[in-house]
Amino acid sequence: MHAVLLQELKKHINLTADEEELITTSFRHKKVRKGQFLVQPPDIALYEHFVVSGCLMEYYLDDNGTQHTLIFAPERWWTTDLNSFLKKEESRYYIEALEDTELLVVTREALDKLLKEIPLLNNYFRILYQNAIMGLEERILNVLSSKVEERYLRFLKKYPQLENRLPQYLIASYLGVTPEFFSRVKSRIHR
Amino acid sequence: MHAVLLQELKKHINLTADEEELITTSFRHKKVRKGQFLVQPPDIALYEHFVVSGCLMEYYLDDNGTQHTLIFAPERWWTTDLNSFLKKEESRYYIEALEDTELLVVTREALDKLLKEIPLLNNYFRILYQNAIMGLEERILNVLSSKVEERYLRFLKKYPQLENRLPQYLIASYLGVTPEFFSRVKSRIHR
DNA sequence: ATGACATCTTAAACTAGGTTAAGTTCCTTT
DNA sequence: AAAGGAACTTAACCTAGTTTAAGATGTCAT
Numbered sequence: 001m002h003a004v005l006l007q008e009l010k011k012h013i014n015l016t017a018d019e020e021e022l023i024t025t026s027f028r029h030k031k032v033r034k035g036q037f038l039v040q041p042p043d044i045a046l047y048e049h050f051v052v053s054g055c056l057m058e059y060y061l062d063d064n065g066t067q068h069t070l071i072f073a074p075e076r077w078w079t080t081d082l083n084s085f086l087k088k089e090e091s092r093y094y095i096e097a098l099e100d101t102e103l104l105v106v107t108r109e110a111l112d113k114l115l116k117e118i119p120l121l122n123n124y125f126r127i128l129y130q131n132a133i134m135g136l137e138e139r140i141l142n143v144l145s146s147k148v149e150e151r152y153l154r155f156l157k158k159y160p161q162l163e164n165r166l167p168q169y170l171i172a173s174y175l176g177v178t179p180e181f182f183s184r185v186k187s188r189i190h191r
Numbered sequence: 192m193h194a195v196l197l198q199e200l201k202k203h204i205n206l207t208a209d210e211e212e213l214i215t216t217s218f219r220h221k222k223v224r225k226g227q228f229l230v231q232p233p234d235i236a237l238y239e240h241f242v243v244s245g246c247l248m249e250y251y252l253d254d255n256g257t258q259h260t261l262i263f264a265p266e267r268w269w270t271t272d273l274n275s276f277l278k279k280e281e282s283r284y285y286i287e288a289l290e291d292t293e294l295l296v297v298t299r300e301a302l303d304k305l306l307k308e309i310p311l312l313n314n315y316f317r318i319l320y321q322n323a324i325m326g327l328e329e330r331i332l333n334v335l336s337s338k339v340e341e342r343y344l345r346f347l348k349k350y351p352q353l354e355n356r357l358p359q360y361l362i363a364s365y366l367g368v369t370p371e372f373f374s375r376v377k378s379r380i381h382r
Numbered sequence: 383a384t385g386a387c388a389t390c391t392t393a394a395a396c397t398a399g400g401t402t403a404a405g406t407t408c409c410t411t412t
Numbered sequence: 413a414a415a416g417g418a419a420c421t422t423a424a425c426c427t428a429g430t431t432t433a434a435g436a437t438g439t440c441a442t
Contacts, residue, residue: 129323
């Protein structure tokens with residue numbers, strides 16, 4: 001169970017057996033069913049979530065009730081409402097399980113302690129965040145400079161596992177268009 | 192000169208005199224005039240840039256020659272083409288001085304060394320990157336869920352110093368609209 | 383099997399924002 | 413002071429994406 005997490009960490013940093021033990025005891029195992037919420041505004045986001053199997057999504061619900069997807073988090077992805085988790089402020093983003101999902105979660109306190117005891121972990125998270133920044137920057141440029149067609153093709157590259165696991169209206173929400181228009185675009189592509 | 196940088200670092204971490212000295216010698220001072228480029232594709236981004244005075248912008252030039260602004264970096268902001276800087280790959284984003292600007296710059300090698308010698312710095316950068324992520328996420332949601340009017344008002348909140356320092360067409364490019372349409376929006380607001 | 387509800391498709395009418403183009407104001411350089 | 417160019421405005425026309433609505437298909441619990 002924790003092996004997947006340790007493996008992921010070891011992509012970027014080395015860990016002693018003691019450190020692995022410490023990490024294992026700091027992360028708690030959690031199982032949720034499809035449709036369950038892990039974060040729901042205005043609750044404070046209690047955990048940073050690491051997905052072992054299944055898939056989560058993080059989204060914002062605007063004043064018209066439209067859902068805007070920030071990210072999908074399938075296997076080996078991290079997600080939380082970062083602002084809420086770090087500052088203990090009210091969350092603004094929903095995190096919902098799109099499938100039955102197994103997670104490892106860590107509280108803010110446990111993570112702080114962990115970062116103090118294993119300073120090298122700062123390194124791991126620095127790299128994780130750097131990658132997140134590059135991904136988000138690319139996404140902004142996508143939205144600003146590309147038509148839906150092209151954005152869809154990039155979605156397929158970024159999440160090749162997800163194309164057939166997700167309902168289309170969620171992909172539409174990730175791309176920032178209505179399901180109706182997305183349907184039109186798809187049929188345009190396939191001809 | 193380096194005092195501004197040290198002050199910024201000390202917002203999040205404590206430093207000994209020795210460490211301050213080390214940082215001061217690792218960052219080099221650089222002065223550029225309005226219009227100069229600090230990163231220009233396909234050159235590799237040599238430095239992480241910290242702005243002491245003046246203002247930089249980072250943007251992407253799409254296939255039609257349209258300029259899309261990723262961020263503005265006025266006083267006390269950091270910027271670089273992160274992907275290029277970290278992986279030594281060809282840069283894709285331009286970084287240009289919008290005013291005569293004074294900077295402190297650090298190479299990848301010097302920064303790596305610094306992070307090894309002062310592990311606490313990982314902490315500072317982790318926090319910096321976390322903040323960047325929150326800002327970028329918010330920007331994505333803005334583009335996806337808000338009309339230009341509202342995006343403009345948020346720009347004003349995020350960069351209150353810049354409204355009167357920048358030409359309008361750059362603000363339009365940050366908002367993701369044409370200068371013509373932005374002009375229309377502004378006159379609509381003022382009535 | 384049946385009903386109930388969610389998802390997907392198509393199409394017509396509409397709107398935010400883009401494009402083109404002409405005119406105006408402001409800055410710079412001489 | 414004059415000329416030239418960059419930045420800003422306005423307006424007419426165009427297009428990508430939205431809205432509304434209806435019908436078709438799928439899926440799940442009973």
